Amino acid sequence: MAEELSFEEGLNRLEKIVQTLEAGGLSLEEAISLFEEGMQLAKICNQRLDAAELKISQLQTAFDQEIHNKGEAPC
Amino acid sequence: MRIYSVDEVTGYLRELLEGDSLLTDLWISGEVSNLSQSAAGHLYFTLKDEASQLRCVLFRGERLDLTLENGAAVVAHGHISVYEVTGSLQFYVDLVQPEGVGILHLEFERLKAELEAEGLFEVARKRETPPFPRRIGVVTSPGSAVLHDITNIISRRYPLVELVLAPTPVQGDGAAEGIVGAIEALNEMEGIDVVIVARGGGSLEELWAFNEEKVARAIASSKAPVISGVGHDTDFTIADFVADLRAPTPSAAAELAVPHRSELESRIQSQQRALVAALGGEISQRGTELVHLTNRLRYLSPDIARYRQRIDELTKVTSIRVASLLTIDREQLRSQELELGALSPIATLSRGYAQVQHSATGEVVSRVGQIHRGDAIDVRVSDGMFKGRVTTLKKGLQAWLKNFPSKKG
Known part of the structure; x- marks a missing residue:
């Protein structure tokens, strides 16, 4: 489940879990299960940051074509 | 060929001029002359240089960054069209700046003012970036x-x-x-x-x-x-x-x-710490509750001992009662057994007595009068039965006593 979350969703869910835990009123089983989920999310979020590599793509624009044709590249 | 009306021609000229990209948005520099103001507050003047002049109108409410006076050197922005009523070419001015300011600055200020007036710079329009x-x-x-x-x-x-x-x-x-x-x-x-x-x-x-x-x-x-x-x-x-x-x-x-990555990392870290603290809090709260309950139990424990003792006593009393009831029953049972033994025909038969039944009628024979010579009889003794036939009949006590096995002693 947690594997498919985006970084943002993961972080939001983690913060929500902390809020829920801090609010109290849970059974010990619920608290432990939330704790485990939260720790897992923190791990996944960190892994996402560590593993990420910037993706770059380029749109083909009319002016891009023109530039290539003319062979000039203004700053 | 056809003949046009004046209005058709001025209208055509007007359309022509207003469709021209240069004439619809241009800056013109010149000297102000023939300045007048109408009752409605519109300004009329002529822009001229050494060679030419151009009629101008600046409607009330348009932007004026200086006081217009005859002889002033200005740069005006606007569009060219035809004023059909007089058939004259006019420059419709929307902005006048003093001469000497660069065209780019002029255009910058003009566009900025225009877009600002349209509300394009308003804070309320600004969207949050995700x-x-x-x-x-x-x-x-x-x-x-x-x-x-x-x-x-x-x-x-x-x-x-x-x-x-x-x-x-x-x-x-x-x-x-x-x-x-x-x-x-x-x-x-x-x-x-x-x-x-x-x-x-x-x-x-x-x-x-x-x-x-x-x-x-x-x-x-x-x-x-x-x-x-x-x-x-x-x-x-x-x-x-x-x-x-x-x-x-x-x-x-x-x-x-x-x-920023490092902000995110520290945000994750602080959430992790908060998680540990929150669960730790939950657990220590449970621990406190447990100590509380243990104390209460300890406080209550004398009562439990008392109840246990009472239960023990009750159990003892009950078992005595049950045991005595059982004893009584057992004795009764034995005496009832004896009584039953006394009444049992088997016991009587085992002492040597026999039961005689009329074979034909099944009637139990207890008197001589019930039977006749030659009748078939069934005789039951303690361990079985046999059949016989009556050969002699004698009535009376004397006959009964004769040959009766006498008791020992």
């Missing part, structure tokens, strides 16, 4: 140092993102059209969360594309929020005013577009 963008469109010159910086900064700070480059020239002829085209192309793409429009530092002329109306309007109508990063932090362009977020430089635009 805190965690997934796709960022970058409108800048391909292969430039600016693009290199933006890529580096984003890769270092938040590599979870995808950059979509929309290359365009950012100065010179066609730059404005290129920027507009790039913004539009990005807006046609799915999932662009924010657009960075950037260019390195330069002169007012070099940055001019970012002061053009079509660029400003493309930024204003962009679906995705736009961050501008044009020139240095002292340069302000119209694009900066219209953008949802103005960054002082291209690098700053990249920084504003994404969260």
Whole structure:
């Protein structure tokens, strides 16, 4: 489940879990299960940051074509 | 061929002039003369130079950055058309500036005022840029140092993102059209969360594309929020005013577009600490509750001992009662057994008595009178029966006693 979350969703869910835990009123089983989920999310979020590599793509624009044709590249 | 009315011709001229791209938006410099003001507050004057003159009107409510007087050297902005009532060519002025100000500054101020009046710079129009963008469109010159910086900064700070480059020239002829085209192309793409429009530092002329109306309007109508990063932090362009977020430089635009990795890491870390603290709190609270309950139990324990003792006593009493009941029953049973034994015919038969039945009728024979000589009889003794036939009948006690086995002793 947690594997498919985006970084943002993961972080939001983690913060929500902390809020829920801090609010109290849970059974010990619920608290432990939330704790485990939260720790897992923190791990996944960190892994996402560590593993990420910037993706770059380029749109083909009319002016891009023109530039290539003319062979000039203004700053 | 046909004959036209005057009105048709002036109307045609008017359409012609108002459809001309140069005449609909131009600056003209000249000297003011024949200045007059109508009752309605409109200003009429003539702009002239050594060779020519042009009739001008400035309607009440248009912008006037100086007091008009005859002989003043000014630069006026507006459009040329025909005033059909007099059939004369007129310059419809919407802005007058003193002579001596550069044309780019004039145009900058004019457009800024116009777009501001339209409400394009209003804070309420500015959209928030997403805190965690997934796709960022970058409108800048391909292969430039600016693009290199933006890529580096984003890769270092938040590599979870995808950059979509929309290359365009950012100065010179066609730059404005290129920027507009790039913004539009990005807006046609799915999932662009924010657009960075950037260019390195330069002169007012070099940055001019970012002061053009079509660029400003493309930024204003962009679906995705736009961050501008044009020139240095002292340069302000119209694009900066219209953008949802103005960054002082291209690098700053990249920084504003994404969260910072180290901030995210410390945010995750603090959440982890909060998790541990919260669960620790839950557990220690349970521990406290447990101690509480144990104390209460201990306090209650004498009662439990008392009840246990009472139960023990009751159990003892009960078992005695049950045991005595059982004893009584057993004795009764034995005496009833004896009684039963006494009444049993088997016991009688085992003492040597026999039961005689009339074979034909099944009647138990207890008197001589019930039977006749030759009758068949069934005789039952303690361990079985036999059949016989009556040969002799004698009545009376004497006959009964004869040969009766006498008791011992």
